[in-house]
Amino acid sequence: MALTREEVEHVADLAKLGLTEEEVEMYREQLSAILEYAAILQRLDTEAIPPTATVLPLRNVMRADEPAASLSQEEALSNAPSAAEGYFRVKAILE
Amino acid sequence: MELTQLTIHEALDLLSRREVSAVELTQAVLDRIVDVDNEVKAYITLSPEVALQEAGQADELRHQGTEGALLGIPLAVKDVICLAGVPTTCGSRILDSFIPPYDATAVARLRRAGAVFLGKTNTDEFAMGSSTENSAFFTTRNPWDLQRVPGGSSGGSAAAVSAGEALGALGTDTGGSVRQPASLCGIVGMKPTYGRVSRYGLVAFASSLDQIGPLAKDVKDCALLLNVIAGHDPNDSTSLDTGVPDYAKSLRPEIKGLRIGVVRECFGAGVQPGVAGAVRQALQVLAGLGAEIAEVSLPHTEYALPTYYLIAPAEASANLARYDGVKYGYSAPGAADVWEAYRRTRQHGFGAEVKRRIMLGTYALSAGYYDAYYLKAQKVRTLIKRDLDQAFEKFDVLLSPTSPTVAFKIGERTADPLQMYLSDIFTLSQNLAGICALSLPCGFADGLPVGLQISGPPLAEQVVLRVAYAYEQATEWRTKKPPLDKKEH
Numbered sequence: 001m002a003l004t005r006e007e008v009e010h011v012a013d014l015a016k017l018g019l020t021e022e023e024v025e026m027y028r029e030q031l032s033a034i035l036e037y038a039a040i041l042q043r044l045d046t047e048a049i050p051p052t053a054t055v056l057p058l059r060n061v062m063r064a065d066e067p068a069a070s071l072s073q074e075e076a077l078s079n080a081p082s083a084a085e086g087y088f089r090v091k092a093i094l095e
Numbered sequence: 096m097e098l099t100q101l102t103i104h105e106a107l108d109l110l111s112r113r114e115v116s117a118v119e120l121t122q123a124v125l126d127r128i129v130d131v132d133n134e135v136k137a138y139i140t141l142s143p144e145v146a147l148q149e150a151g152q153a154d155e156l157r158h159q160g161t162e163g164a165l166l167g168i169p170l171a172v173k174d175v176i177c178l179a180g181v182p183t184t185c186g187s188r189i190l191d192s193f194i195p196p197y198d199a200t201a202v203a204r205l206r207r208a209g210a211v212f213l214g215k216t217n218t219d220e221f222a223m224g225s226s227t228e229n230s231a232f233f234t235t236r237n238p239w240d241l242q243r244v245p246g247g248s249s250g251g252s253a254a255a256v257s258a259g260e261a262l263g264a265l266g267t268d269t270g271g272s273v274r275q276p277a278s279l280c281g282i283v284g285m286k287p288t289y290g291r292v293s294r295y296g297l298v299a300f301a302s303s304l305d306q307i308g309p310l311a312k313d314v315k316d317c318a319l320l321l322n323v324i325a326g327h328d329p330n331d332s333t334s335l336d337t338g339v340p341d342y343a344k345s346l347r348p349e350i351k352g353l354r355i356g357v358v359r360e361c362f363g364a365g366v367q368p369g370v371a372g373a374v375r376q377a378l379q380v381l382a383g384l385g386a387e388i389a390e391v392s393l394p395h396t397e398y399a400l401p402t403y404y405l406i407a408p409a410e411a412s413a414n415l416a417r418y419d420g421v422k423y424g425y426s427a428p429g430a431a432d433v434w435e436a437y438r439r440t441r442q443h444g445f446g447a448e449v450k451r452r453i454m455l456g457t458y459a460l461s462a463g464y465y466d467a468y469y470l471k472a473q474k475v476r477t478l479i480k481r482d483l484d485q486a487f488e489k490f491d492v493l494l495s496p497t498s499p500t501v502a503f504k505i506g507e508r509t510a511d512p513l514q515m516y517l518s519d520i521f522t523l524s525q526n527l528a529g530i531c532a533l534s535l536p537c538g539f540a541d542g543l544p545v546g547l548q549i550s551g552p553p554l555a556e557q558v559v560l561r562v563a564y565a566y567e568q569a570t571e572w573r574t575k576k577p578p579l580d581k582k583e584h
Contacts, residue, residue: 080423
């Protein structure tokens with residue numbers, strides 16, 4: 001399954017990964033090879049087979065809605081590259 | 096006897112009889128690290144002062160009559176698992192300054208049991224790899240041959256235990272990352288049943304596949320570590336609420352009548368003759384102990400690799416979306432807007448293998464491709480699980496080599512990603528199906544360790560450990576140590 005440059009650039013954009021021209025080509029080749037190999041799955045008839053999203057018999061694991069200990073604001077901000085007034089600072093998303 | 100060569104159970108015995116102190120034991124291991132880690136490079140971060148403090152506290156507690164399952168035992172922790180106050184880098188530049196404000200549950204349990212933490216071990220970046228060569232910092236070397244890889248992604252933990260730089264360690268296993276390095280380094284490594292050990296505080300790679308597992312010098316030590324880390328955790332909604340048996344107490348070397356299935360598909364062309372030979376000899380030993388051995392087929396084995404390399408990257412692409420330079424870690428300066436900030440941070444923060452897998456996963460999940468790739472892989476996952484369920488109706492455990500080869504040379508497989516992925520062909524199915532599996536030494540090929548893999552149904556750790564223990568006690572492999580010595584004497 002050969003990927004085009006545009007497809008690689010599109011996927012990189014979805015994943016918010018900056019890539020150089022050389023990297024786009026390198027990954028294009030490598031990803032194409034891996035996807036080519038992965039295509040062997042198409043040999044199998046899975047029409048009537050349900051997908052396995054989790055191997056556990058657990059579903060909808062809930063707890064009582066009671067407050068419990070959590071990280072303090074200070075702890076939560078302790079690794080922030082940029083923080084101010086108890087907030088994480090981010091670039092503006094609105095003009 | 097060299098303190099650094101002690102097993103955990105031997106050390107606990109000497110500690111309880113006051114023949115050695117925790118401080119002496121920890122100091123001996125720290126000295127060993129100073130002697131050999133320049134060459135082995137197992138550790139990313141060492142915390143010797145804190146370790147000695149913890150050892151001192153352990154001695155004090157023991158003196159007061161307090162007990163602890165691992166009181167005073169020095170351990171290493173893979174750097175994708177959070178240890179409060181100590182950098183957790185995940186082998187990545189994007190987290191090279193991240194200091195977790197909390198302990199992973201597995202670490203907290205070890206702490207409560209009195210363990211001493213030596214430091215954080217090297218890993219492939221975000222646990223993605225089979226050789227520890229994808230670490231952003233350096234490659235760990237195999238103590239048996241410093242020109243070869245220790246395996247991965249828990250290569251640092253495996254090398255540390257193998258080289259006497261820790262009495263035991265935690266690793267993580269998503270596609271074989273505890274078992275394969277254990278095999279390549281000649282030690283014991285186990286992947287518990289999915290949900291047996293909490294993933295809280297384990298930096299997520301693939302959430303439906305990841306498990307924390309012990310790396311140890313022998314089966315009893317592996318059981319002792321599992322005893323402490325296993326159990327339900329309200330902080331992990333995928334952890335099983337099932338009681339934890341005493342895995343060490345229930346160890347006995349009797350396997351008469353136990354039904355062992357040898358997986359036919361694991362002895363094909365890609366397996367090194369020396370590896371197949373050592374495993375077949377192990378089967379003789381097990382037969383001699385009274386086990387009933389027969390061949391079994393897992394017909395979808397060849398589909399495990401493509402299945403895994405669609406599901407794991409897909410889950411990883413979601414789990415690694417959080418690395419955006421906002422809450423922690425590397426944040427690229429000088430971006431014009433928020434999108435550019437994300438792109439640059441992730442471009443410079445992530446290594447090539449991580450980027451490759453994020454893109455593979457993103458593609459497999461994207462509109463127009465989801466059905467053909469991700470959904471298809473999830474369906475094949477069901478087929479792989481069914482093969483194992485059916486096999487376990489006839490057999491108590493299944494056997495195969497852990498890895499098709501012994502440790503390969505550093506740089507040998509880095510040019511072609513697919514070549515590297517082939518290292519995992521025998522260990523992927525267990526993660527996909529969520530079952531438990533263990534690797535232990537079964538001999539050497541060309542002077543390098545060979546690992547035997549024993550797989551069991553969900554929550555059958557006791558049976559798996561029993562088979563491993565029986566084989567181990569009937570052989571001498573655990574007494575073999577890598578030829579690493581102090582430079583001057």
